[in-house]
Amino acid sequence: MIYNGVALFLLLTVIAGMVRIIKGPTVADRMMAAQLFGTCGLAILLVLARGMDMPELIDIALAFSLLATLATMTFVRRTWYKGDDDEHS
Amino acid sequence: MNIHESVGLFFIAAAMVFFLSGTMGLLRFPDIYTRLHALTKADNVGLGLLILGLSLQATDWLTVAKLILIWLLVLLASSTSCHLVARRALQKGIKPWALK
Amino acid sequence: MGFEMTIIITCFDILLAGTLLWLAWQLLRSANIFKAIIFFISFGLLMSIAWVRMHAPDVALAEAAIGAGLTGPLFLAALRRMERKQRKERRINPPEERNENG
Numbered sequence: 001m002i003y004n005g006v007a008l009f010l011l012l013t014v015i016a017g018m019v020r021i022i023k024g025p026t027v028a029d030r031m032m033a034a035q036l037f038g039t040c041g042l043a044i045l046l047v048l049a050r051g052m053d054m055p056e057l058i059d060i061a062l063a064f065s066l067l068a069t070l071a072t073m074t075f076v077r078r079t080w081y082k083g084d085d086d087e088h089s
Numbered sequence: 090m091n092i093h094e095s096v097g098l099f100f101i102a103a104a105m106v107f108f109l110s111g112t113m114g115l116l117r118f119p120d121i122y123t124r125l126h127a128l129t130k131a132d133n134v135g136l137g138l139l140i141l142g143l144s145l146q147a148t149d150w151l152t153v154a155k156l157i158l159i160w161l162l163v164l165l166a167s168s169t170s171c172h173l174v175a176r177r178a179l180q181k182g183i184k185p186w187a188l189k
Numbered sequence: 190m191g192f193e194m195t196i197i198i199t200c201f202d203i204l205l206a207g208t209l210l211w212l213a214w215q216l217l218r219s220a221n222i223f224k225a226i227i228f229f230i231s232f233g234l235l236m237s238i239a240w241v242r243m244h245a246p247d248v249a250l251a252e253a254a255i256g257a258g259l260t261g262p263l264f265l266a267a268l269r270r271m272e273r274k275q276r277k278e279r280r281i282n283p284p285e286e287r288n289e290n291g
Contacts, residue, residue, distance in 0.1 A: 001194040002098065008201045009105055013112045014235070015208055020115050020124075021227055022215075026183070028121055028174055030227045032128050034261075035170065036115055039132045040108065041234045042163065043139055046156070047101075048241060050143055057241060058155050060250050064234075065159050067258030069166030071230055074262035076173040078269045079223070080181075 003051030007044050014040045031075045038068030093145050100142030107135030120186035121178050129171040133164055205239055226264045233257030 017040070020033040042064045049057035114127020140160045144153040212235065216228035233256030240249035 001197065002101075004194060004197045004201060006101060006105065008197055008204070010108060011201060011204055011208075013108055015204070017112050017115055018208075018212075018231070021224065021231070026121060026178075027223055028178060029124060030224060032121075032124060032174070033115065034227050034230045035167070036112065036128055036132065037231045037234050039136060039163065039167070040112075041238060042159070043104075043108065043136055044238055045241065046139060046143055046159075048238075050146070052241075054241075054244075054246065055152060056246050057249075058152065058159070060237070060241065060246060060253060062155065062159055062162075063250055063253050063258070064237075065162040065166065067254060068163070069170050070258055071261045071265065072170035072174065074265045076170070076177050078262075078266045080177055081269075 003047050007047045007051060010040050010044045010047065014044075027075075027080060031072060035068065035072055038064060042068070097142040097145040100138050100145065104135045104138035104142065107131050107138060111135060121183060122175060122185050125171050125175055129167045133167055136160060136163060202242060205235065205242065209235055209239060222268055226261065226268060229264065230257050230261040233261065 014037055017033050017036045020036075021030050024030040024033065042061050045057050045061040045064060049055060049061070108131075111127055111131035114131060115124055118124045118127055137160055140156045144156045147153050147156070209232065212228055212232045216225045216232060219225045219228065233252060236256060237249040237252040240246075240252055
């Protein structure tokens, strides 16, 4: 029961972080909010693995941790260029 | 409830504090560098405490090894991406908040 | 004990479903394409948690890997290409290709 409460709390944290996606002044702020989603989603999965008694969820959490950084890397390398007269800065 | 479980619950409660402060930092801090700082440090400490608490309650060693592997991967990934984003923000000429 | 547990997990499910619906609506109607991509990535992450709640960990694994992990970066790369193409078409005499940090 405590674990489900912890998962609920973490979900509320994720939802609060969504405000930053909506009003983030720069594109990087929005990207960082997505990164927060990755970390909090990972924590939710780990807690649910204990609360729902499904140890195979830890493997999904492993996949999350491997793939969460891919979006940020692509963002920095491909979308947010150095000398860009960009529309979204 | 034995001692392992209680200590694990204590660590999980401490982790919640760090997760909350990470999100508050993302919402309240003034510029991109301070937000990066809040996000990549507080959240990873929170995740580390959560993993410590969960691995105190785990039954076999494989689970503990997987949990610690997850934490190390997340540390590596988030420090790398934090460094990349901060460097690119400096290159684009975004001034830190204290220097404005 | 059991009753409270059901209430908490039901709250979790309802909140998760509502957030997913709201995210889907936001990503469809947002005019800023970058924002829509970020919403898409968040939608993938939360959707995989929803699959976990429906006791389908295999689908959750596929959703996390394909939905959030691969499609999001591909969209980001495609956004960059699209903007460069549009900018080139807008100019009358396009200057030479800058060789940025490749």
